[in-house]
Amino acid sequence: MTQHFRGTTISGLKFCRDLGSGLLFFTAICSSPAAYAQQLDAYEDGRQLAEDGEPAPAITGCESADVEIGSVIGQSAPANANCSDQRPVTIGFRQNLGRDYRRMQDFVARNSALQVGWPAEYEMSRLADDPSQLVLFDMLHPPISASAGDTDISFVSNNYDTSAIEQKVYSAIVLGNPDDPQFSEKFDREIAKIIRARALVAYALPTGRHQYSLCAEKENQPCPDTGNSILRNLGTYDKVRFAVRNESEIPQYVYLFLISPDNELRLVMSSKSALEPGAMLEAQGDPIELVQGRYHIFTLRSDSPIDDAIFQSDITKIDPSKCNSAGAEALCIFLSGQDISIPRWQKLAPQSWSMNVETIAAIVRKSRSVGGGxxxxxxxxxxxxxxxxxxxxxxxxxxxxxxxxxxxxxxxxxxxxxxxxxxxxxxxxxxxxxxxxxxxxxxxxxxxxxxxxxxxxxxxxxxxxxxxxxxxxxxxxxxxxxxxxxxxxxxxxxxxxxxxxxxxxxxxxxxxxxxxxxxxxxxxxxxxxxxxxxxxxxxxxxxxxxxxxxxxxxxxxxxxxxxxxxxxxxxxxxxxxxxxxxxxxxxxxxxxxxxxxxxxxxxxxxxxxxxxxxxxxxxxxxxxxxxxxxxxxxxxxxxxxxxxxxxxxxxxxxxxxxxxxxxxxxxx
The missing domain is CATH 2.40.10.120 (Thrombin, subunit H)
Structure with missing residues (x-):
């Protein structure tokens, strides 16, 4: 197949058109209607309300009734012509959009990476503190039901930390004022960042295949000489420095990057030479001050060096010429925020690569300096x-x-x-x-x-x-x-x-x-x-x-x-x-x-x-x-x-x- 990447054609990748085992974004959502109680102001009988109060047409695709809990479409689930790994981001609308409801529907309709529907990954609403501003609320991470088993929750099986998902943290993306001339551009850019985050999480390997240990140094809590990941007890305003130790038996190049709660990507550190077995790579410079919300922390290892330039924070400025290997080529497509497929690492990545993701939730559990608000x-x-x-x-x-x-x-x-x-x-x-x-x-x-x-x-x-x-x-x-x-x-x-x-x-x-x-x-x-x-x-x-x-x-x-x-x-x-x-x-x-x-x-x-x-x-x-x-x-x-x-x-x-x-x- 051929992928179009910011106007440049990237070919040679044979993407699997099955959903990845361990990532089915809607399985948990469809099986937990109670988690969407907060949507009742915008929906009636599970169907989105149109501006005139009549239910909007139900979306086509993988309906919840077609998918059994724990199943994977294309494998254990029945075949469905409408079900594929081409998974647009589903957007829902709340009634408080008022006169902007139809206009926002048009924004979604013109973007092939989006669809209108329920349950929604993101819901559009007005910002309570400033109604002129529109926001997208992250509905993909409602608190997990205590009765749900691991097989019901695709997030956990794809390296999400259960405790991080259970935390009730504010998570919203401010789109701005729809009357702003730059609104359309900002909207498209925020959607691209959402797609990038989703694809990268899907691209990562299961937790059982770590070839490194990851930790976050905080205040007087240094990284241990040995042991597994230490990413617990982190709160808003904590200042942390990440470190990675090579736990494999061969020298490897190691790269650590993260996606913050506002879906911005940041390269935290990269090894300029192969990291020897047992050696630790520590982030340099100022520590990262955590804000409230969820962080996805990715650790990528490779037998050969990767150009740091592909980890661009600005999603519009990735240079395709830097994507000059099979693994980097696949990674660049997901970093571009344009590919809405749900990838499977095993069919994309070379044997010399591996990448893991861990999710942490930084919550408000202590006050800032007195008076700081x-x-x-x-x-x-x-x-x-x-x-x-x-x-x-x-x-x-x-x-x-x-x-x-x-x-x-x-x-x-x-x-x-x-x-x-x-x-x-x-x-x-x-x-x-x-x-x-x-x-x-x-x-x-x-x-x-x-x-x-x-x-x-x-x-x-x-x-x-x-x-x-x-x-x-x-x-x-x-x-x-x-x-x-x-x-x-x-x-x-x-x-x-x-x-x-x-x-x-x-x-x-x-x-x-x-x-x-x-x-x-x-x-x-x-x-x-x-x-x-x-x-x-x-x-x-x-x-x-x-x-x-x-x-x-x-x-x-x-x-x-x-x-x-x-x-x-x-x-x-x-x-x-x-x-x-x-x-x-x-x-x-x-x-x-x-x-x-x-x-x-x-x-x-x-x-x-x-x-x-x-x-x-x-x-x-x-x-x-x-x-x-x-x-x-x-x-x-x-x-x-x-x-x-x-x-x-x-x-x-x-x-x-x-x-x-x-x-x-x-x-x-």
């Missing part, structure tokens, strides 16, 4: 922007800072995005940013200097990658703001792209929402930012507390807070001049240990309230005494500008900032 879900805050310095440090400045030791900022230990991060802000209209006045009008960036020394990053929640750079064209600062004070700490910026622009999304303000209720004591709110996550006492430096140095966070975080009574807040030392401010502390009904708060690096960023899927910016980060420290039995509150009291000012400031250029002006 949680990493924001992908796509949740498209209106969040970063304000950063474009004035780079020289090597002499970094050396000088290093010589200061505890009195320095530890610049040498910081990544570039950490050295230059300054503040945050939010898009309230196209090219209009709302932020704190002290971010753009406090020496040494007061006056027009801010236009030359600060820029804005738009379109990413991760500071180390993505986003588009914008210059600041004009600034309007509240006339009542004085550097060093808390009063009227608010400003509006107009920005323009330096190169290619980013897709922009504006957040709603209190005046945009009919019937908005102002923030009062006890109101539940959330603060977002890339700032420091460690508690800072009244007399401590933000950069270097008793716990050691701390830096800006790479991924945007969110922390739940609760509005504190303003009168009581004014009685605290350092909180007298807080008119038009929201005082906020850790919620009384906290679910995690430690305080929640805003800190340096969060300034200017949005404070939001969420209700019935609606996200409203009610404040912006302004200040506080230290960061979340307890004094005399009370937490030092965080201070946020109360936007409901600046409605008219924001309107006037937006009009003025659009009318001026290359200027910084006060606005009463």
């Amino acid at each position: 949680d990493v924001v879900k992908a796509g949740f805050a498209p209106w969040q922007v970063q304000i950063y310095s474009n004035q780079t440090y020289t090597q002499a400045q970094i050396d000088e800072d290093t010589e200061k030791r505890a009195k320095g900022k530890s610049l040498v230990k910081q990544l570039p995005f950490q050295r230059y991060h300054r503040c945050a802000g939010s898009l309230i209209a196209k090219n209009i940013v709302l932020t704190a006045a002290h971010c753009v009008a406090h020496p040494p960036v007061d006056g027009k200097k801010v236009l030359a020394t600060r820029e804005v990053l738009v379109g990413t929640q991760t500071l180390s990658k993505g986003g588009a750079r914008y210059r600041i064209v004009s600034v309007v600062v509240h006339k009542g703001y004085k550097p060093g004070s808390q009063k009227d700490d608010i400003a509006v910026l107009r920005i323009e792209p330096i190169a290619a622009p980013a897709t922009q999304y504006a957040i709603k303000l209190p005046n945009d929402v009919t019937g908005f209720s102002k923030i009062v004591a006890g109101s539940k709110i959330s603060v977002l930012g890339w700032g420091y996550t460690g508690v800072v006492g009244r007399t401590e430096r933000h950069e270097r507390t008793q716990a050691g140095p701390q830096f800006a966070q790479d991924k945007l975080r969110i922390a739940a807070m609760q509005a504190y009574d303003t009168s009581a807040c004014k009685l605290l030392s350092g909180y007298q001049n807080i008119d038009k401010k929201i005082c906020a502390v850790t919620p009384e009904d906290r679910t995690k240990p430690g305080n929640s708060f805003s800190c340096r690096g969060d300034s200017g960023g949005p404070v939001i309230q969420q209700s019935n899927g609606r996200v409203v910016q009610v404040g912006l980060v302004s200040g506080g005494v230290g960061c979340g420290a307890n004094e005399n039995g009370k937490q030092n509150p965080s201070l946020f500008v109360d936007l409901a009291q600046y409605t008219n000012w924001i309107k006037q400031a937006e009009m003025r900032v659009r009318a001026i250029s290359n200027s910084v002006e006060p606005q009463p």
Whole structure:
């Protein structure tokens, strides 16, 4: 047969058109209808509802009634002309798609790798926290029924770890806003990554044929000198380094790569020379910080070297010229995310190859550093922007800072995005940013200097990658703001792209929402930012507390807070001049240990309230005494500008900032 690979023909592979023994994706699903109780809002009598409420036509193919538990189509199951190893990804739709239901059906219908049906491997829904965003929920990994035997579950027989599958972990892929011009491209790319992950898992050998041992070093838990895999007791935020030992009797080239919960592929390590029997290969560089969800970890061994270039994270950039052996040729097809067949390793791989997969579930079982909150879900805050310095440090400045030791900022230990991060802000209209006045009008960036020394990053929640750079064209600062004070700490910026622009999304303000209720004591709110996550006492430096140095966070975080009574807040030392401010502390009904708060690096960023899927910016980060420290039995509150009291000012400031250029002006 001939396979078409990104426009390049790859021939010579004789793919088996039977399903692999040990991988039947729907067997477990079809035999466990209880696992799909969460689908009942979208389906009636096992059939998908069309937009008008009538059941949609049932899909053709391998119906559940045709397949007995534990059987393999093409072998122990009866022959069926509609059943083959060409297995499109099955997508279901939830009713909350509303007007986008038909459009999303068209997206699925035009893609030959997909089909509409039930049970579904993935279900499309709206993101609860931001209904403008569509997501795919992974329905392939519901918790396994306690009564199900191993023969009923294809996942286990194909190297999935049972305990990993049983974990109830959040697993969703954010597709974005369907009105975004890039939505179609992103949708196709995410589907390709799903197909890639499915094919690679199917391509792996059964667990009983290990020729290596795999472990994950964590904190003070090094890999043992001998023994089997150690991939247990891993949780969200654990930082791990993987290691592989050659357990075979011959030298082998070893490659370890993984697929993360968002289906991204990462080559963790590869041996540059054959690994001798008994020798261990350990990953170099920074450890991998686990996020919540399931990881598929693949270990591939070969008697001959494999080009690292085929393990491209970007699914569109695999170079077919690097796939220059029988094994690599097969692997490249699956890495491309285009082949929807369910492969059988024995018919594809040369004898000199073997590959295994192990699945782990990283679950939330401990809190991050106190105050750190949680990493924001992908796509949740498209209106969040970063304000950063474009004035780079020289090597002499970094050396000088290093010589200061505890009195320095530890610049040498910081990544570039950490050295230059300054503040945050939010898009309230196209090219209009709302932020704190002290971010753009406090020496040494007061006056027009801010236009030359600060820029804005738009379109990413991760500071180390993505986003588009914008210059600041004009600034309007509240006339009542004085550097060093808390009063009227608010400003509006107009920005323009330096190169290619980013897709922009504006957040709603209190005046945009009919019937908005102002923030009062006890109101539940959330603060977002890339700032420091460690508690800072009244007399401590933000950069270097008793716990050691701390830096800006790479991924945007969110922390739940609760509005504190303003009168009581004014009685605290350092909180007298807080008119038009929201005082906020850790919620009384906290679910995690430690305080929640805003800190340096969060300034200017949005404070939001969420209700019935609606996200409203009610404040912006302004200040506080230290960061979340307890004094005399009370937490030092965080201070946020109360936007409901600046409605008219924001309107006037937006009009003025659009009318001026290359200027910084006060606005009463």
